[in-house]
Amino acid sequence: xxxxxxxxxxxxxxxxxxxxxxxxxxxxxxxxxxxxxxxxxxxxxxxxxxxxxxxxxxxxxxxxxxxxxxxxxxxxxxxxxxxxxxxxxxxxxxxxxxxxxxxxxxxxxxxxxxxxxxxxxxxxxxxxxxxxxxxxxxxxxxxxxxxxxxxxxxx
Numbered sequence: 001x002x003x004x005x006x007x008x009x010x011x012x013x014x015x016x017x018x019x020x021x022x023x024x025x026x027x028x029x030x031x032x033x034x035x036x037x038x039x040x041x042x043x044x045x046x047x048x049x050x051x052x053x054x055x056x057x058x059x060x061x062x063x064x065x066x067x068x069x070x071x072x073x074x075x076x077x078x079x080x081x082x083x084x085x086x087x088x089x090x091x092x093x094x095x096x097x098x099x100x101x102x103x104x105x106x107x108x109x110x111x112x113x114x115x116x117x118x119x120x121x122x123x124x125x126x127x128x129x130x131x132x133x134x135x136x137x138x139x140x141x142x143x144x145x146x147x148x149x150x151x152x153x154x155x
Contacts, residue, residue, distance in 0.1 A: 014074045020105040025153050027100050029112035031146035032093040033120045039130045040094070043123075050126045054087050054094075057119040057126075061085045061098055064118035068111045078104050080111065085119060092140075096120055097149070109148050116146055 035043075043053045050056075062083050069077040084099040098115035100108040120143045124131070131141040 012074060014076065015106075017076065017105040022103050022105060023154050024103045025101070025106075025108050025151075027108040027112040027151050028097065028149040029109070029116045029147065030095055030097045030149050031116040031120050032090065032095045032144050033123050034093045034140060034142050034144065035123075035127065036131060036140050037092070039127050040089070040092070042130065043094070043127065044089070048127060049129070053123055053126045057087070057096065057122040058085045060122040061096070061115040061119035065098065065100055065111045065115040068114045071114060072110055075110050076106050078102055078106060078108065078111070080108075083115065085115065087119075094123060096123075107151065107153070109151055113146060113148065117143075120146075 042048050046052065062085065064071070065083050066080060069075045080100060080102050082099075082101045086097045088095050088097070096116050096119040098112045098119065100112045100115065102108050124141060124143065128138070128141075131138050133139050
């Protein structure tokens with residue numbers, strides 16, 4: 001039977017981690033945003049009107065990681081040791097990868113996932129005017145494949 005640690009007596013709760021010891025932890029998350037070829041070229045060439053898209057998305061991811069406990073109700077505030085945000089080009093998409101490290105009593109998967117999600121949303125926000133069609137819709141733009149790539153615990 002599956003046990004949900006955040007639910008007790010049909011009530012949501014923050015899990016008690018006070019009995020756990022501090023352990024080095026790391027999580028890597030990734031996700032993709034699909035964009036029009038012209039938009040991808042504008043990002044690569046630094047010609048987006050709102051500014052440097054990937055630099056802004058990197059800062060947004062960093063802020064999101066640091067604020068995950070303020071966004072997701074049952075996440076513990078944790079002491080982040082490091083955040084790495086990288087972007088790579090794919091066939092019609094940009095992939096964001098976020099690696100979060102810390103030493104503490106709980107994992108960092110939600111922080112890494114939040115960082116990826118916000119970085120991709122930031123990219124969308126910065127290029128949405130170029131992505132809209134004549135009816136104001138987004139026929140190409142989509143965010144997909146947000147996932148935990150790897151999780152490490154201990155050395």
